[in-house]
Amino acid sequence: MILRRDHVAGGAFVVAAAFLFAFSSDLPFGTLASPGAGMMPKLVLVLLMAFGTLLALRAGESPPLAEIAWGDFRHAATVMAVAAVATGLYTVIGFVLSVSVLLFTLLCLVERRPFWRALIVSIGVTVGSYLLFNTLLKSPLPPMPFWS
Amino acid sequence: MEATLDSLLLGFSVAFRPDVLLYAFLGCVVGTLVGMLPGIGPLAGISILLPVTFGLDATKAIVMLAGIYYGSQYGGSTTSILMRIPGEAASVMTCIDGYAMAQKGRAGAALCIAAVGSFIAGTFGVIALTVIAPPLGAFALRFGPPEYTALLVVGLVFLAYMSSTSLARTLLMASFGLLLGCIGIDVMTGHFRYAFDIPELGDGIGIVPVAVGLFGLGEILSTPSHSVTTRVAAPRLAELLPNRTEWRQSAMPIARGTVLGFLVGIVPGSAHIISSFLSYALEKRISRHPEQFGQGAVAGVAGPESANNAASTGAFVPMLALGLPTGPVTAVLMAALLIHGVPPGPQLVTEHPQVFWGFIASMYVGNLMLLALNLPLVGLFVNVLRIPYAYLYPLIIMFCIIGVYEVNHSIVDVWIMLAMGVVGYLLRKFDFDPAPLVLGLVIAPTFEMSLRQSLIMSNGAWTIFFERPIAGSLLAVSAGLLVLSLVSFLLKRKDWRDKLAEASSAESQ
Amino acid sequence: MTIPRRGLLHLAAGGAVLAALPRRSLAQSYPSRPITLVVFVPPGGAPDIVARLIGQPLSQRLGQPVVIENRPDGGGNLALQAVARAPADGTTLLLIATPHAVNVTLYEKQNVNVLRDIVPVASIDNDAFTVVVNPTLPVRTIAELIAYAKSNPGKVNMGSSGSGNLSHLAGELFKMMTGTEMVHVPYRGMPAAITALMTGDVHVVFDALPSSVSHVREGKVRAIGVTTGTRVKALPDIPPVAETVPGYVVTGWLGIGVPKGTPADIVSKLSKETNAVLADPEVVTRLANIGSEPFATSPDGFGRFIATETDKWAKVVRFANLKVE
Numbered sequence: 001m002i003l004r005r006d007h008v009a010g011g012a013f014v015v016a017a018a019f020l021f022a023f024s025s026d027l028p029f030g031t032l033a034s035p036g037a038g039m040m041p042k043l044v045l046v047l048l049m050a051f052g053t054l055l056a057l058r059a060g061e062s063p064p065l066a067e068i069a070w071g072d073f074r075h076a077a078t079v080m081a082v083a084a085v086a087t088g089l090y091t092v093i094g095f096v097l098s099v100s101v102l103l104f105t106l107l108c109l110v111e112r113r114p115f116w117r118a119l120i121v122s123i124g125v126t127v128g129s130y131l132l133f134n135t136l137l138k139s140p141l142p143p144m145p146f147w148s
Numbered sequence: 149m150e151a152t153l154d155s156l157l158l159g160f161s162v163a164f165r166p167d168v169l170l171y172a173f174l175g176c177v178v179g180t181l182v183g184m185l186p187g188i189g190p191l192a193g194i195s196i197l198l199p200v201t202f203g204l205d206a207t208k209a210i211v212m213l214a215g216i217y218y219g220s221q222y223g224g225s226t227t228s229i230l231m232r233i234p235g236e237a238a239s240v241m242t243c244i245d246g247y248a249m250a251q252k253g254r255a256g257a258a259l260c261i262a263a264v265g266s267f268i269a270g271t272f273g274v275i276a277l278t279v280i281a282p283p284l285g286a287f288a289l290r291f292g293p294p295e296y297t298a299l300l301v302v303g304l305v306f307l308a309y310m311s312s313t314s315l316a317r318t319l320l321m322a323s324f325g326l327l328l329g330c331i332g333i334d335v336m337t338g339h340f341r342y343a344f345d346i347p348e349l350g351d352g353i354g355i356v357p358v359a360v361g362l363f364g365l366g367e368i369l370s371t372p373s374h375s376v377t378t379r380v381a382a383p384r385l386a387e388l389l390p391n392r393t394e395w396r397q398s399a400m401p402i403a404r405g406t407v408l409g410f411l412v413g414i415v416p417g418s419a420h421i422i423s424s425f426l427s428y429a430l431e432k433r434i435s436r437h438p439e440q441f442g443q444g445a446v447a448g449v450a451g452p453e454s455a456n457n458a459a460s461t462g463a464f465v466p467m468l469a470l471g472l473p474t475g476p477v478t479a480v481l482m483a484a485l486l487i488h489g490v491p492p493g494p495q496l497v498t499e500h501p502q503v504f505w506g507f508i509a510s511m512y513v514g515n516l517m518l519l520a521l522n523l524p525l526v527g528l529f530v531n532v533l534r535i536p537y538a539y540l541y542p543l544i545i546m547f548c549i550i551g552v553y554e555v556n557h558s559i560v561d562v563w564i565m566l567a568m569g570v571v572g573y574l575l576r577k578f579d580f581d582p583a584p585l586v587l588g589l590v591i592a593p594t595f596e597m598s599l600r601q602s603l604i605m606s607n608g609a610w611t612i613f614f615e616r617p618i619a620g621s622l623l624a625v626s627a628g629l630l631v632l633s634l635v636s637f638l639l640k641r642k643d644w645r646d647k648l649a650e651a652s653s654a655e656s657q
Numbered sequence: 658m659t660i661p662r663r664g665l666l667h668l669a670a671g672g673a674v675l676a677a678l679p680r681r682s683l684a685q686s687y688p689s690r691p692i693t694l695v696v697f698v699p700p701g702g703a704p705d706i707v708a709r710l711i712g713q714p715l716s717q718r719l720g721q722p723v724v725i726e727n728r729p730d731g732g733g734n735l736a737l738q739a740v741a742r743a744p745a746d747g748t749t750l751l752l753i754a755t756p757h758a759v760n761v762t763l764y765e766k767q768n769v770n771v772l773r774d775i776v777p778v779a780s781i782d783n784d785a786f787t788v789v790v791n792p793t794l795p796v797r798t799i800a801e802l803i804a805y806a807k808s809n810p811g812k813v814n815m816g817s818s819g820s821g822n823l824s825h826l827a828g829e830l831f832k833m834m835t836g837t838e839m840v841h842v843p844y845r846g847m848p849a850a851i852t853a854l855m856t857g858d859v860h861v862v863f864d865a866l867p868s869s870v871s872h873v874r875e876g877k878v879r880a881i882g883v884t885t886g887t888r889v890k891a892l893p894d895i896p897p898v899a900e901t902v903p904g905y906v907v908t909g910w911l912g913i914g915v916p917k918g919t920p921a922d923i924v925s926k927l928s929k930e931t932n933a934v935l936a937d938p939e940v941v942t943r944l945a946n947i948g949s950e951p952f953a954t955s956p957d958g959f960g961r962f963i964a965t966e967t968d969k970w971a972k973v974v975r976f977a978n979l980k981v982e
Contacts, residue, residue, distance in 0.1 A: 009580070027339060027341060035603050039600070040326075040596040041327065055317065058314075070577075076573055086549070106541075113538060121539065125546070133550070
């Protein structure tokens with residue numbers, strides 16, 4: 001049997017839901033007259049398992065797993081990694097630095113734009129936005145910690 | 149009727165004073181900007197500008213603040229259409245077909261239709277507000293937990309109609325959304341659910357990070373820049389405006405969306421966001437070409453946009469008629485009125501007619517202004533698309549991070565957005581539609597709360613949903629819809645199978 | 658017009674920033690940078706509105722903009738954490754409120770504590786709650802409510818704006834001190850609870866005064882008591898609950914605090930300016946419009962107040978067996 005896309009998708013949901021169901025054993029289900037904190041999540045998890053199973057059973061209509069185009073994976077992963085780094089640094093080194101790094105990395109290293117143009121755009125846009133938010137919109141963005 | 153006309157004239161005489169006009173304009177501009185930025189919503193804009201209004205009189209203050217509110221609806225559609233980023237949760241549905249239209253080169257048309265639809269909906273809403281506010285207010289008061297539950301069940305059933313993919317996938321996504329909505333402290337018992345010791349998750353996962361991450365980031369991740377080959381040529385004016393077919397296709401959806409949105413909006417506490425979902429589902433259901441939805445159907449933009457504008461206007465009904473806020477935004481507007489010494493409620497009309505009618509008239513004027521503001525800017529906005537994609541998408545990421553962080557000053561929200569970006573990417577790969585997920589997330593808290601309250605109130609008796617007239621009729625509607633959908637599903641399956649059989653027999657010849 | 662003044666303030670702020678760069682801020686030159694006031698509710702929540710109401714005149718007096726930063730979630734703990742970790746130089750202020758005192762007992766596992774990590778500076782207001790009932794209920798006084806609840810145990814529904822919120826705790830304190838049984842029905846937010854009261858789905862709600870005043874005046878709900886020790890100006894005909902239940906006092910209060918370790922002269926300057934703002938007649942009027950009255954104390958007085966409140970709510974939390982796990 002060819003492994004089809006919906007087999008994986010449905011199966012993943014069923015497994016995840018089952019895992020979460022076991023994980024939420026400490027949430028009381030309650031009775032009909034006084035529903036507990038666990039009632040809704042458990043019902044929803046059951047629904048997830050049901051629909052996941054349904055999906056996996058009817059997987060015959062979906063294309064085989066191997067046919068999914070993962071060509072953009074490298075690009076997506078890189079963008080994600082850069083964004084994650086910038087987010088991690090956001091409150092630590094402040095808005096201007098972390099976002100300039102974000103923009104510059106994406107423009108220069110990922111997109112291979114000319115170095116100087118990328119640098120100017122990164123810093124210019126970042127500083128411009130910082131000033132815009134600080135003065136016009138009166139909700140300042142995280143400053144650099146060593147500014148104090 | 150005489151008296152109403154007189155009052156309206158009074159209102160317009162107030163609204164058209166140059167200084168009042170100026171503040172309305174200011175509010176609309178700020179609202180549009182705020183709506184365009186992903187994350188920051190009208191609530192933040194209104195709150196930040198609240199102290200600025202202390203030096204003004206009540207009419208100017210409320211006119212400006214209200215302008216921010218509906219201005220943000222217009223702004224939200226702009227980013228949805230151009231970049232598939234919901235400027236705020238209500239614009240999520242516009243992302244789908246609006247962006248598809250933009251990709252086909254019809255961005256200008258989509259923006260125009262959104263603006264015009266919103267204008268018509270807003271105007272209708274204002275007129276309805278003037279004429280039928282008090283009795284509607286009384287009706288809205290009869291909504292208790294069972295009615296809310298039933299209303300949301302209707303919303304979920306409508307979901308079934310949104311499936312461009314199979315029913316199972318849509319419901320799977322909706323359940324996933326419901327599950328995400330369960331994260332956080334359970335309001336009724338104080339249990340932490342699925343929070344993994346992260347205190348920021350106490351109030352649950354916000355809609356904004358999820359919507360922005362799923363739609364905006366998901367889109368960016370799936371589009372490596374070298375694949376963006378469509379060069380958006382500088383549009384000529386004629387191309388910017390919708391052509392005659394598109395106008396014709398948008399007329400009825402605008403009408404339906406307006407009525408539907410207004411009705412949803414007047415229910416106190418209801419999530420206005422579901423108005424755009426309901427409209428989208430309705431349009432898809434009664435359209436003669438449902439397969440176009442998702443590829444750039446005009447009705448998919450016209451309906452939801454009108455619906456959400458009508459809903460935000462309808463939200464003023466409980467506020468003005470009963471003094472009850474329908475959500476955080478109307479709550480701030482009420483507080484603003486209070487601070488200026490104008491208590492909102494039924495006496496507002498009699499004790500402060502200037503403020504009330506000036507406010508109503510300025511809503512009309514504001515809508516007009518926003519139309520005038522947005523239409524010429526359509527050309528400017530479409531030119532934004534001409535920035536090379538390689539420069540554009542890092543900027544978009546930056547604005548997403550800024551906007552999402554600014555909502556709660558919580559970096560956790562940004563992480564949620566990134567995580568949802570990954571989820572959105574994966575969902576696309578496996579051909580899942582993310583819209584039902586957002587709907588499930590939006591509905592979950594109210595749905596669960598209403599359901600549990602109904603059960604507590606009735607001591608576990610399920611029949612409470614059928615005993616109360618409004619709840620009962622809503623449930624009857626959903627049952628009817630389900631039956632209809634099942635019937636047509638079976639019929640279509642037969643058709644589809646026959647067609648497939650014909651096609652394959654034709655091929656084999 | 659306040660707008661050009663703001664621009665000037667920002668220019669001044671910018672200049673001050675540059676000037677203050679290499680030195681640490683000294684109390685004499687305080688404040689030399691914009692001040693952040695961290696608020697624990699999203700924009701538009703009642704405490705947020707009061708904060709903005711006070712923040713604007715305060716920034717005019719201090720000569721530096723007071724910027725509101727909203728950090729909701731965690732019942733007030735996130736805001737508390739953010740300020741506790743900020744540098745103790747008076748540029749980060751916390752909007753302290755009753756929930757912070759309650760949380761000392763409610764959240765057992767918290768690593769920040771308003772008594773330990775925050776220095777109180779000045780209180781802002783101290784608002785009463787009202788006990789409102791559905792007008793069709795045959796109850797016109799607190800005594801009648803107690804009698805009604807005792808003769809219908811388990812049938813009187815008490816609505817609140819959420820489990821652990823003040824409207825809930827006020828009711829629990831009432832139950833504790835009167836020995837009555839009422840069923841707590843939490844709602845998401847006060848408007849939902851008040852709507853339920855109007856429709857009769859719940860019978861009684863302990864609502865903050867600012868929020869219920871307009872409904873009471875319109876006759877949609879009936880107020881039978883206020884929860885301060887004395888009568889309030891907004892509803893002068895309503896007797897305090899304490900007349901029937903001696904010692905019952907519930908208030909929602911707001912105040913300003915700074916991180917522990919802030920120099921004493923900065924604290925006293927902030928306190929002086931805040932109290933001056935509270936004495937300003939325009940501020941008093943605006944507060945009165947939203948049903949609130951200014952409440953000025955000294956830093957020590959406020960500190961003692963917070964400690965008393967913490968003890969009181971600790972008893973209620975234990976009585977109602979509330980826990981956030």
